[in-house]
Amino acid sequence: MSAFRFDMSDSLPEEYLEFAASLSGLSIDPSYRREVLRHFARLLALRTLMLEFPLPEQVEPAPIFHA
Amino acid sequence: MRFPLSAVAISSAIHRREIRARDVVADTLERLGTGDTILNCFTTVVTELAFADADAIDRAIDSGRDPGPLAGVPFAVKNLYSVAGFPTLAGAKINKGKPPAVRDAAAIRSLKAAGAILVGMLNMDEYAFGWTTENSHYGGTRNPRDPTRTPGGSSGASAAAVAAGFVPLALGSDTNGSIRLPAAFCGVFGLKPTFGRVSRSGTVLLASSLDHVGPIAGCVLDLATAYDVLQGWDPDDPVSSSTDVDPTVPGIGRDVKNLRVAVVAEEFGDAVPEAWSAVETIAITLDTRQRIRLPETDRARAAAALITASEAAAFHLEDLQRRPGDFDPLTRDRLLASALLPATAYIQAQRFRAWYRSEILRLFHDIDVLVTPTAPCLPPVLGPSGVDAATRLRLGPFTQPFSLIGLPAISLPVKTSSPLPLGVQLVAAPFRERVLLDLAAHLEMNGLLMSSSSSPPEQATHSSTEWLCDQGPI
Numbered sequence: 385m386s387a388f389r390f391d392m393s394d395s396l397p398e399e400y401l402e403f404a405a406s407l408s409g410l411s412i413d414p415s416y417r418r419e420v421l422r423h424f425a426r427l428l429a430l431r432t433l434m435l436e437f438p439l440p441e442q443v444e445p446a447p448i449f450h451a
Numbered sequence: 452m453r454f455p456l457s458a459v460a461i462s463s464a465i466h467r468r469e470i471r472a473r474d475v476v477a478d479t480l481e482r483l484g485t486g487d488t489i490l491n492c493f494t495t496v497v498t499e500l501a502f503a504d505a506d507a508i509d510r511a512i513d514s515g516r517d518p519g520p521l522a523g524v525p526f527a528v529k530n531l532y533s534v535a536g537f538p539t540l541a542g543a544k545i546n547k548g549k550p551p552a553v554r555d556a557a558a559i560r561s562l563k564a565a566g567a568i569l570v571g572m573l574n575m576d577e578y579a580f581g582w583t584t585e586n587s588h589y590g591g592t593r594n595p596r597d598p599t600r601t602p603g604g605s606s607g608a609s610a611a612a613v614a615a616g617f618v619p620l621a622l623g624s625d626t627n628g629s630i631r632l633p634a635a636f637c638g639v640f641g642l643k644p645t646f647g648r649v650s651r652s653g654t655v656l657l658a659s660s661l662d663h664v665g666p667i668a669g670c671v672l673d674l675a676t677a678y679d680v681l682q683g684w685d686p687d688d689p690v691s692s693s694t695d696v697d698p699t700v701p702g703i704g705r706d707v708k709n710l711r712v713a714v715v716a717e718e719f720g721d722a723v724p725e726a727w728s729a730v731e732t733i734a735i736t737l738d739t740r741q742r743i744r745l746p747e748t749d750r751a752r753a754a755a756a757l758i759t760a761s762e763a764a765a766f767h768l769e770d771l772q773r774r775p776g777d778f779d780p781l782t783r784d785r786l787l788a789s790a791l792l793p794a795t796a797y798i799q800a801q802r803f804r805a806w807y808r809s810e811i812l813r814l815f816h817d818i819d820v821l822v823t824p825t826a827p828c829l830p831p832v833l834g835p836s837g838v839d840a841a842t843r844l845r846l847g848p849f850t851q852p853f854s855l856i857g858l859p860a861i862s863l864p865v866k867t868s869s870p871l872p873l874g875v876q877l878v879a880a881p882f883r884e885r886v887l888l889d890l891a892a893h894l895e896m897n898g899l900l901m902s903s904s905s906s907p908p909e910q911a912t913h914s915s916t917e918w919l920c921d922q923g924p925i
Contacts, residue, residue, distance in 0.1 A: 404791040409772045416775075416784050423788035426844075427760060430753035431796035434803055437750055445801035 397424060454478050456903040458524040458619040458673040462566065465523040468512060472505035472523035472568065479525040479570055483617040490593045490615055492608040494530050494540060496571040501525070504568045511566075520676055520700075522566035526620040529609050530572040531579060532556040532664075533653040541655035542577040542605075544588040545770055545777050556653030557685050558622055558664055565680040570618060573608035577779035579624055579657040580763055580786070581605050582632060582846040585837045587779040593833070596638055596872055600830040601838050603633035603846065609667045610637035616669075619903065620677055624654060625663045627755055628825075628850025631862040634667055635825035635874020638864040638901050640674045640891070641667045643850075645881045646857030647692035649678075650685030658762035659690075660801075661755065661854060669903030671891045674861075675699045678884060692882075699885045704892025712890070713741040715823040719748055720848045726824035729865040729873040733822055736899055737890075743814060743821060751807050751852040754800040758855075760789035761797040781843075808856040815880040820890055823849050825862040825874030853878050861887045863894065864901040872901065 398417075401424060405412050412420055454475055455461050464470045480498060487493050511518045528534070531541040533552035540546050554560075559569060574592045576584055584592040584607025594602040595615035602611040606623025610633035613621050623630040625643040634641025642665045649664050656662050666677035679698045685691045714734045717727060734740075745751075764771070764786050770778070771786055778786065814821075827848055831838045853860045858881060862874040879886045895902050 401791060405787075408768065408790055410775070410787060410790060412787055413775065416780075416787065419780075419784035420787045423785045424791060427757065427788055427792055427796070430757050431792070431799075433750050433753040434757065434796060434799040437747070437799075437803060439799070439802055439806055443802050443806045445798075445805050 397421060397428070456616060456619060457670050458521060458668065459676055461524050461619065462520060462522045465508065465512060466517070472508035473502065475523050476501045476505040476525060476568055476570065479618065483570075483612075486615060486617065489598055490595055490611055491590050492573050492592055492612040492615065492617065493527065493571045494574050494589050495537060497534070497569060501568050501570045504563070508566055508568065518566035520565050521562060521620075521680060524567045524620060525570045525618045526562055526567045526622070527571045527573050527609070527612050527618045528556070528559060528569065528622040529575050529606050529624060531575060531624060531655040532559055532572070532622060534559065534569065534572060537572070539655055540572070541579065542575040542586055542589065543778070545774065552653070554653060557650035557687060558681055559653070561681050562622075562677065567620065573612055573621065575608060576605040577782040578655070578763065578767065579605040579626060579629055580782045581843070582629075583831075583838045583843055584608055584633070585781060587781065591833065591837060594637060594830050597830065600832050600871075601636065603636035603826070603830060605629040606667065607633040607636075610634050610639050610641065613637070613639045613667050613669050619669055619673055621667045622664060623667050624651075624657070625665060625854055626657045626661045626759055627854055628847040630663075630665050630667060631825050631850045631860060631874070631876060632846055634862040635864070636830040636872060638872030639667055639669055640671060640864065641665070641862045642674050642678055642884065642887070643854060643860050644678065644682065644884055645692070645859045647690045648694070648859070648882065648884070649681045650683075650688040650691050652685055652687035656766065658759040660762060661758055663854065671888060671895045671902070672700070672703065673903075675703055675888045675892070678888070682884070694882050697882065697885055699888045704889055704896055707889050707893040710819045710886060710890060711817065712737045712739045712820045712822060713743045713818045714739060715821055716742045716744045719745060719823060720827060722824045722827040722849070723829060725829065725867060725869050725873055726826065729867050729875050730822055730824055732865060732867065732899065733875050733894065736894065736897060741818070743818065745814070745852065746810050747807060748852055750803060751855055752848055754803045754807065755851045755855040757792070757796050757800040758804070760785070761792055764789035764792070804855055811856055811858070812880065819879060819883070819886050821878040823876045823878065825849060825876040829869065829871045829873070849876060857881060859884045859887055861891055863891055866899055866901055
C-alpha cells in the first residue's frame with residue numbers, strides 16, 4: 385500500500401503536475417503553483433483512502449437505464 | 452406596516468384578503484434595501500418582476516381564484532438558479548457576460564405556480580465549490596446572527612436572507628452540505644431532499660452525481676409547504692425520480708410516537724461540545740438512548756470530496772484552459788488540482804459510494820431517523836482575509852456522508868444557551884422526507900427549535916397546522 389503514499393518532500397508530484405497539466409491543455413501560473421500543489425497533495429491523500437480499501441469485486445457504480 | 456414573518460401566515464392573510472401581495476413585496480424590498488448593505492445577500496433584486504407578479508396574485512384574489520398555497524410569499528434563490536432574462540451567475544465573473552436565461556429553473560417555476568413571488572438572486576461561493584460564501588467577485592456574505600462571522604456556504608446568502616427576515620423562503624443547493632451547513636450557522640431550517648426528488652433543471656451544477664436542490668425557511672411548516680410544491684418527477688432533469696410524490700403538510704407532526712430514532716455515536720466526528728449537547732437535547736426530548744456507529748466515515752468523506760473535485764473540474768475544464776485568471780482564487784486552485792487527478796481515484800470513489808450506500812441503508816432497516824450535529828463548530832469568524840484557510844475546508848464532515856448516498860436530511864436550529872446558532876441534522880431513508888418533517892414539527896411544537904415564531908401558541912391543537920408558524924401581527 386505504500387506505493388499510494390505521497391511524501392511532500394518528494395519532487396515527483398510537481399513534475400507530474402506540470403506534465404498532467406500540459407496533457408489537459410492547462411498551464412498553471414507560477415503564482416498559483418504552491419496552492420495547486422497543496423490541494424493536489426490533499427486529494428492524493430484522499431485517493432489513498434479509496435485505493436487501500438478492500439472493496440469486494442462485485443461492487444460497481446451501476447448506472448440504471450430505463451425504457 | 453409589519454407583515455407576518457412566515458410564508459404560510461403571509462399566504463393565509465392574502466387568501467383572507469387582509470393584506471395585498473403588492474404591499475408585501477414593497478415591504479420586502481424596502482427592508483432588504485436598507486438591511487442588506489452589511490450582509491450582502493442579494494446580487495440582483497428583480498423589482499419590476501416582483502411587482503408584476505404581485506399584481507397578478509392580487510388580481511387572482513380579486514377575481515376569486517386561488518393563487519396557491521404560497522400566494523404572495525416573497526422568495527429568493529441562490530444565483531445558480533436560472534431566472535429568465537438574467538445571466539445565471541453561479542457566483543462566477545465568467546458567467547456575467549453570458550446570454551440571459553430564456554426560462555426560469557424548474558424549482559422557481561414550481562414555487563411561482565404556487566403563488567410565490569421571486570424578489571431576487573443570492574450570493575454564493577463561486578460555482579458552489581466552497582463552505583463560506585466568500586466570493587472575490589461579488590463580495591462575501593455575513594451572518595445576520597453575528598456579522599463578524601460567516602453564514603456558511605455555499606448557500607450562505609440563502610440562509611442569511613431568511614435569518615435576516617428579508618424573505619421567509621429561499622432556495623439553495625447541496626452537494627456536500629451546502630443547504631444544511633448555512634441553515635445551521637444562520638439558525639434556520641434547511642432541507643436537502645432525496646437525490647432526484649426535486650428537479651435541478653435550470654441550475655448550474657457543481658458535481659452532477661451529487662447535486663441536490665432544496666428549500667431553506669424559518670419554520671417547519673414553511674419548509675414543508677415549499678417542499679410539497681417542489682417535489683416530483685421532471686423529465687428535464689436526467690436524475691429525477693419517478694417515485695410518487697408524498698405530500699408532507701397534511702397531518703404534519705401528528706404521528707411520531709412510533710418513530711425509531713437513534714443518535715450517531717460521537718466517534719462519527721470531532722465537534723465542539725455545544726454541537727453534541729444540542730444533539731443530546733433532542734435525544735432526551737425524544738427519549739432515545741440508542742447510539743449508532745457508522746462504518747468508514749472518513750472514507751465516505753474522501754469519496755464525496757474526490758467525486759466533487761473530479762466532476763467539477765471536468766465541467767469547468769474549458770474555462771480552466773482558456774481563462775484561469777477569471778476564476779475566484781478560492782476555487783481556481785482547487786479546480787486546477789482536481790483536473791489532474793487520475794481516473795482511478797474517481798472510479799474507486801464511485802465504487803466505494805455504492806458499497807457505503809448499501810451499508811448505511813441496512814442500518815435504516817432498524818431505525819427511521821438518525822440524529823447528528825449539522826456542523827462541527829460554531830460559525831467561524833471572518834478575519835482580515837476571511838475564514839481561516841484550514842477551517843474553510845473542514846466544515847462538512849457531518850453533512851458530506853449523507854449527500855454522498857442521496858439520503859434526505861434536514862438541519863434544525865436548536866435552542867441552546869449558546870448566543871450563536873447550533874444545528875442538529877436528522878437523516879432518513881430515501882424518499883422519507885415526511886418522517887423528517889414530522890419529527891421536526893414535533894420538536895418545534897415542543898418549543899425546542901428557533902422558529903420564526905419563538906414559541907407555539909398555548910392552545911396548540913391538532914385541528915390546524917397553523918400553530919407551527921408565526922401568525923404575526925398584521
